[in-house]
Every structure is written in C-alpha cells, then in structure tokens.
Amino acid sequence: MHRITTAATAPIPARTRWAVAAGVGAALAAAWWLGDTAPYPYAQRGLLDVPLPFLTADRMDAVLQPRPGERFLEIGPGTGLQSLHVAPQLGPEGRLDVLDIQQEMLDHVMCRAERDGLVTIRPTRSDARELPYADGTFDAVYAVTALGEIPDPDRVLREAARVLAPGGRLVIGEFFDRHWIPFGRLHRLADAAGLHLTERRGPSAAYLARFRPCRAGVSGHRSERLARSGPDSGDGEA
C-alpha cells in the first residue's frame, strides 16, 4: 500500500508578507492618485474653502483683472470660493456665469450668493468640454484647480478660446494635488489651443497663468521666454 505524502510548505516569513502588502498598497494608491477622473466629491467640500498657498485672492485679482461691466465665466467653481470674490468686482452691470458638472456645487454657490446679496451670478450645469455658449461671449474665462480634474483638458482649453471675445483673457490656476497640471504641460496645451501666455505667477506647483486667444500660426517670443523661465520661477509678472 502506497502512502500519499504531501510536501510540507514552508511558512512565508512575516517580512515578505509585509513587503507584498506594502507593494500592493503602493500600487493601489498610485492608481488612485494618477487614474481617478471623478469630479471632486461634494462630501469633501469643506476643504475647498481652505486657502491655497500662492493662489491667493490678491494674486487672482492681479492676474484676472476683473473690471465693472465685464462678463466672466468660471469653470468648476466648486463651492464658490472664487465666484463670491470675483462677482462683486464686475459690478451690477457685469455678470459671472458659473459652470459645473455637479448640481450640488452650483446650488452651494447660489446659496452663498443669495446670502451675500449677489444677483449677478448665473449657474449652468454642463460639461466644460462642450461649453453651451456662443463664440466670443466672455471677456474672461477662469478655472482654479479644476482643469486638471477634467478629462481632455485640451478640449476645455479649445472651448475656452472659442467662447472668449477677441482680446479676452483665460486664467488657469493649478495646485499640486492629484489632478495637478504642471505649468510646462499647460503651456504646451494652451499653445496647441491657440492661446498665448501673457502672465504667470507662482511656481509650477502652485501657479496662476493668464492667456489670450491668438491668431493661428502667430508664435509669441514673449510666450516662449515665459515658458523657458521653468517650473521653479517665482512670483511676478514675467
């Protein structure tokens, strides 16, 4: 009679088990950091009111330059940190359209606007990749920590260029989070969308950059010089 024997399996050392678990954890974290394309969760809205270094209200004013009577579009206003600051500067004759893919965000902005007695903000729920506005509608379009969150940011930039009036301005603010667009990448995308860099403040990890629509084929020496100033260039009009 044959006896069936099974080979004894050696126990996996605890250090190996920890190393495998850490590797899997790191891979999952990287996939989440790099691959998540969902809009910012409304449940985490409290964080949106925390001021970000370099993206201060003063700097925003200096780069965006809002003037009474102008019509602006904000893409991805979240809970309205910038909207409530910018809209009053456009005055009673001006208007701020806010466009977001999440109705809850728009409702939040409008509640705060009502509380502040602001009647010149108009909400629209839509996808920034297909802006529901006619060509040349706005004096300025801006998006702060929103562009990197939207799949196909190049489409958003092309749409922004389309809805800007001649001589209008586009301001993009980005901050080093998981949806961050480094300045160099933004500059390349903007160039391809026919947008010419006119000002940049802050380092690549936290910057505000202003562009204006340009005619196809016009390459700006000034724009190229600004881009070469590199990711670590500091504050101030370049």
Ligand SMILES: C[S@@+](CC[C@H](N)C(=O)[O-])C[C@H]1O[C@@H](n2cnc3c(N)ncnc32)[C@H](O)[C@@H]1O
């Ligand atoms: C991180 S929040 C930024 C909020 C605000 N700009 C701020 O600085 O506090 C990004 C916003 O972009 C919006 N968003 C994401 N994808 C969008 C899309 N495809 N079209 C329009 N808005 C979008 C989100 O709903 C969210 O309100």
